[in-house]
Amino acid sequence: MKRYDHVQMGVDYYPEHWDESMWEPDIKLMKETGVKVVRVAEFAWSRLEPTEGNYQFEWLDRALNLFHQYDLQVVMGTPTATPPRWLTTKFPDVLPVFANGETFHPGVRGHRCYNSTSLREYGSRIILRLAERYSEHPAVIGWQTDNEFGMLDCHCDACNTAFRAWVQAKYGTLDEVNAEWGTVVWSGEYSDWNELTVPLGGSPHQNPSFLLDFQRFQWDSVVAFQTAQINILRMICPEHFITHNFHSYPQRLDMYAVGADLDVAAFDYYPNTSPTKQDTTPYSGALSLDVTRGIKRQNFWIMEQLSGSPGCWMPMWRTPYPGLIRAYAWQAIARGADTVVHFRWRSAISGAEQFWHGLIDHSNVPGRRLAEFTQLCHEVNRLSDKLQGTMLKNEVAILHSHEEKAALDIQPQAEGFDYYENIKQIHRAVTKLGIGCDVIDLRQPLDGYKVVIAPNLYLLDEEIVRNLEDFALAGGTLLITNRSGVKNINNIAVMQPLPGQLSYCTGVEVLEYDPIGVETHVIVDAEGNPYECTQWCDILRPVVAQPIAWYGDDFYRGTPAVTVNSFGKGQVYYFGTHAEEKYWSVLLENLAKEKGLLRFEGLPNGVQASVRTGDQGSFLFLLNLSRESVIVPLPREYSSLLDNKIRSGELQLEPYGVEVLEI
Template sequence: MTKSDYTSLRMGVDYYPEHWDRSLWEQDALLMKQSGVALVRIGEFAWSRLEPREGEYDFAWMDEAIDLFGSHGIDVVIGTPTHTPPRWLTTKYPDVLPITPNGGVFQPGVRGHRCFNSRSLRRLGERLIEQLAERYAQHPAVIGWQIDNEFSMLDSQSEQATEDFRDWVYRKYGTLERLNQEWGTVVWSGEYSEWNQLTPPLGGSPYQNPSFLLDFARFQWDSIVDFQQGQISAIRRHCPDHFITHNFHSYPQRLDLYAVGEELDFASFDYYPNTSPEKAATSPYSGALSLDITRGIKRQNFWIMEQLSGSPGGWMPMWRMPQPGYIRAYVWQAIARGADTLVHFRWRSATVGAEQFWHGLIDHSNVSGRRLAEFVQTSAELQRLAPLLGQTSPKAQVAILMSPEQLEALRIQKQADSFDYYENIKTYHRVLTKLGIDCDVIDWRQPLDAYQVVIAPHLYLLDDEVAERLSHFAADGGTLVTTARTGVKNLQNVCEMKLLPGLLADCTGVTVRDYDPLGSDIVRLDDREGEQFACSQWADILEPADGGRTEVLATYGGSVFFAGEATITRHEFGRGETYYIGTHPEESYLRGLLLGIMQKVGIPYIEGLPASVQVSVRSGESGSYLFILNLGREPRRIKSLGAYSDVMRGEGLLSGKLYNGHEIELEPYGVEIFRLIL
């Protein structure tokens, strides 16, 4: 298998042969093959079985498992096991364990107990990975690797992390004089006079110097990238034709997703949409954003390395069990938004350990039930449609910019009660999703040439490079949407002595004369047609630029001191235009505003899309394919959106019933896929 083959559409399972008696392996592999399992992920938590004592390797069990899967035509992805260092390692090399911000030790017994700066972990982990890569480089069943598991920020205060942080800061600033100036350490007598005075933020207080805290986060991002790169190098020395990925999870992550993703062949995500009835109205939209974020890490299709198979539990009380059709519907949602391969967690519910109640496709009874049957149905559908859908991907004309630096800076200094960077991105994305508009969510420093509309929420930190890119985008004919708290600081997390929105003032055609951190308080918003809406979180009081090219779209109303002042504007800039949204309006206002923008620039949309119904398009050389998904518990109806042939049930893939203006009925968790007839 070559790297290009990872774009094929398939389904698999996560399997832990070390957890099960060998007598089960053969029957599991047989049932997997009969169920449509094309690949398994193994090994990511198995260090103690692969190296039971330092330097003593036992690969016999993994050889047997991989050979077994290979004999049944099931491919294998190996997870590197550094997420769970074994007890012999943490006992002999205690530098492996992170030191928490309160001075405690992150002890073994759960998982993730590894300091990314530990030299012992790097040396011993990479040595084991080199052994694995050399051993399985030529095995026909092994197709790729997953690095570690679910990276996240640890804020380790270990001796090695402290030393590495000093080195990182020294490389960035060179002198203590410059460091003190850039961080503004004169406040509270925080100036450094010797390098050994510089430590991580011991105690983890949120009220420390914000420039220092942001740089400590950046240092950790670089440490994780370096930790990963050591593993990637060890694998690529022996397995140049195998793909390498990592399984991101649970957004928002403080992690710099884009830096971690840079050296990967593709990104992966662990997708657990919430099954609880009270989350039914929001979970499909939160999930859609997570999938679009994952696609944006590499700006290409991705994998799901852990897909929900049953009720999660263990880390929290068990969720509701997925209703019939739920597993299938959310598989197709992921595919519709760019997933190529979906690996379900897990094959069978564990009988031991902390995750016994994180349910798999098969329950503890080891009796196949409806969840496995639903997997079998979905896998068969995917196999049948793979010749059409393979090599296709979403093609969005709208992008939302996301930035780990904004997320971290706004976490360090919360701007107002209820003001939340990620939740606000979620609002904009949800509005677009409800209009049936595909949207990329990309790193804020990525090129913008592919888009007609770019939404850039809360560019709290801003530099010349980003400001110039956004200004050029608008001047060249694009539509730029910016929001409150733009241009507040430079990249050192230091406030700029400029009228907001700082470097984007010319581009947006406004300045902020005053502001009011509204928090959870509700203020009235009046549009030009006299309609009234609610807004909250923040109130920028805008001063349109002279020259008549800035149009006021909405003002504040009610009894606030800034009633009648501008809050939302449109500005002609070059061949394009910019919108400035100085508050956080209720969703219905944003819907009307964004709908008007899409109509103006000619981006297709859908009015009246029923609640819980999502629409996405994947396109490629084989054509364009429309996915209509009901991700809710109630039946829905929708008119067909143009002339399409039904490929989900079509004979010979392309000869299904033609829809053109007819109404389509969607059962709960119903899935329809159509091919556009040109």
């Protein structure tokens, strides 16, 4: 299979958008800029098959030949995210249907039901043709399936039928469905399969077990939709790798199942350019990259990287500040991206995305942003060999789960309680401490980690519990937070004291709980320091655990809020409340000392550190993702990969300054 682990730069290019006379000048300039890879054709269905069965590949042949002539490699997209109008007109079943029965008519893109027979059939046909035509093309190295899978909650007849079959396959009988979903509440029992439908409109709410399974059904639909494409590509193009470009998190999507069939995951990375978000964007961006790396627990691609101000149906964002484009591309590499493809070469002059700016403006006059990108390409090309094969090796992991998120979205727990925002807060605390952190699926093996943080384990099954217990028993430090153990995996409340199946390892019992929501309450640690807490207060009875923080107010003042339990060779913390970031920082810093966690100490605000390690050495990335110039105290001398000079003492990082040091 062609390699996909080069550390290199790319661009997204749409030959079909431009007069053919512009192709060669464009491609020549890409080459000069230092670009190695181009993604094409993922939205070109109407040009590749203008009418049913009328395949037109010659233009794409010419484009691919030009790329090859200039030694650029190409990733092709399968075009199913934008079914053409002849298809949707002839086969309206391609279009998704909302819960109220209204159709999602074609407009911009994404107008595709994953369970549509027509889309599956016509999609397979064109993918087969494309695969056959380009399996041997010397420029083509891989494929992107569809584009930015997302959940639409389609309610069409095909989905209805498929959902019914899915439920039947899972539960067998309606008696079992009624029992596992608890439909008896409010007379929702099914007596005949035809009574069971996807969730239709009108009612302000639905049975939460049913809703969660509907989500699972949809996740499976996406996977099945992709599998059909992958089967063709694997058969016809065995030398080509396959990826998919995920976009902004959190998504209601089983990224792990989608990723399982891919060779490599990809992410579309558009950090917010606004100075008003400067304190949060770099950290939520770091989380997105860590989440992407966790999809397959390996390095990944950026398939679309910020190149200018985004804008579309929404007002345009601020233009990227000088250095921002380069710094965020380096952040992606620092956190495990190998190839970084910028979106897009030049801004579109027509269509709904005209103001989602590329590296070059509509004027086609190369400007500041292309110059910055050119510098970036040259730097990356220079470091490429050294970085190839390097990976992040972290000692801390945060556990993430689309199932937990889906279940917590279905039934909001307390005002201000947000599963993914809670993960963000913890990840930000870890990142600011200069500690590397993986973000992985809840069900992944945990070997090799010293500390695992598992927030809001709302739904549990035995497998999850055993995985966590085994980790702690073997000496790991496990941090668990409130709203854990509340439900079984079918979204039914357990009939035992909380944290339910985690009571054993945490050694605590929740006597009762208080959903304080956006109110600010207080906890106090053993030293008497007060910290704010919000969202939730479990009133804890430590069974065998030790309290380490106590509530400072309300009727449960003085009762334990946070506990720690010795469990096997390890320890299990339980957070009965949502403590402010500062509390996490103090606790995690102590843990880092105690456990001897690898850490880059002394990071100033806005600077992020990470390390890629491989056979060729270890490389420390220091990134100033702020508009202020900062000083980073270096603990010793390093050699900079950027200019091969020595850095030591106080390292000055300009706004959006980047440093790569050999450890």
